[in-house]
Amino acid sequence: MNEKELQIKTKYACNRWFTFAILVLGAGTIFKLSSLKDAFYIPMQQYMGLNHTQIGMALSTYGMVQTVGLIFSIYLADRFSKKYMISFSLIGVGLVGIYLSTFPPYAGFLAAFAVLAIFGEVIYWPVLLKAVRLIATEKEQGRIFGFLEAGRGIVDTIVAFSALAIFSAMGESAQGLKAGILFFSAVVIVVGIISFFTVPHDEIKEVNESGEKIGKNAAAFQGMINAIKMKEIWVVAFTIFSVYCVYCGLTYFIPFLSDVYAMPATLVGAYGIINQYGLKMVGGPVGGFLADKVTKSTAKYIRAAFVVAAIAMTIIIFLPHESMSIYTGMSLTLGFGAIIFTMRAVFFAPMDEIKVPKEISGAAMSIGSLVGYFPSTFAYTLYGSMLDKSPGLSGYKMVFMTMVGFSILGFFISSYLVRVIKRKQAEDAR
Incomplete structure (x- = not known):
């Protein structure tokens, strides 16, 4: 292998792993809003006026939309370029998060979780898996999916604890909960914008x-x-x-x-x-x-x-x-x-x-x-x-x-x- 070929191979490897890192960032942030209960279950009850049944119903709505939506995803996942699908869904989730930060009425809360399922599970997740599969060689498939899961865990932890720190710093109040939700929203929107400029097109x-x-x-x-x-x-x-x-x-x-x-x-x-x-x-x-x-x-x-x-x-x-x-x-x-x-x-x-x-x-x-x-x-x-x-x-x-x-x-x-x-x-x- 001559020097020019080595440079091309090195550049391809760097671009490939940089793209993978962006995909991991998205995978670790896109579900924080639909998993809001993990960090803010009690504050959601206190400041959004939700009881156990209402939170459970929102999660059930999310699951039902996910199940039905994945049927349509079989067609959608290869119809549009992953560059657009990934960035669009990330930004869409962030916008829904901004709406959630207004503490909408219960009907709006249910609708928000239904839309989160469409963006996160129907549009984003199968396309993310597709992108990860295509980024690795045949001999790297196990490791690449393993690194995806580990990376998600790391990003997930950092983002969740950062939102909790914001909530705590603002006196664990209603405004603190709003700030935590807006933080989740801002992070996922920023990652969506970055993804638009870094994730390559499909052929x-x-x-x-x-x-x-x-x-x-x-x-x-x-x-x-x-x-x-x-x-x-x-x-x-x-x-x-x-x-x-x-x-x-x-x-x-x-x-x-x-x-x-x-x-x-x-x-x-x-x-x-x-x-x-x-x-x-x-x-x-x-x-x-x-x-x-x-x-x-x-x-x-x-x-x-x-x-x-x-x-x-x-x-x-x-x-x-x-x-x-x-x-x-x-x-x-x-x-x-x-x-x-x-x-x-x-x-x-x-x-x-x-x-x-x-x-x-x-x-x-x-x-x-x-x-x-x-x-x-x-x-x-x-x-x-x-x-x-x-x-x-x-x-x-x-x-x-x-x-x-x-x-x-x-x-x-x-x-x-x-x-x-x-x-x-x-x-x-x-």
């Missing part, structure tokens, strides 16, 4: 399978149909589905430690931060490294992790929790959570292993998101009903056994995915 393919020139609408529609008909995408989607079913169960580790181990209130906050942010930051790079360097296949890594998760949770179920220390319980649950976070960080990476054509990457990610995140519509209700029907340790064991069941289901689906990938590799080698 939208305007020819059909016969090589005939067609319009962008027809090309996007044809891409959507091709993605829907590609069964390998659905196998990846249901692999994600299985991981997410287990992931939803992690929510119940906090009440488990509180009810069974009598975890003090002072430890609840520390455990929650480690569980939500710490594991995300560690699990992302670890999962990516193991997938790329050890198993050399994200699908194989996920399959192996399902086995480890099922065995680990089975052991946890049969341990004598009543006689164990709180720190042992915390270590066990955090260890299990770390396994799931390594899977969650890379579960979209197999889209590259199944050779999804680049021009339908957006549609593929939309299908993966639609099916993969669907457990959020029923898993929490399922697990919660188990705890209500069987209070105490017996209820938690039912939840944990269900998580083992989903892990076993995931093992079989991911095993089939590995076979599908091997078959495609054999076909390509002919």
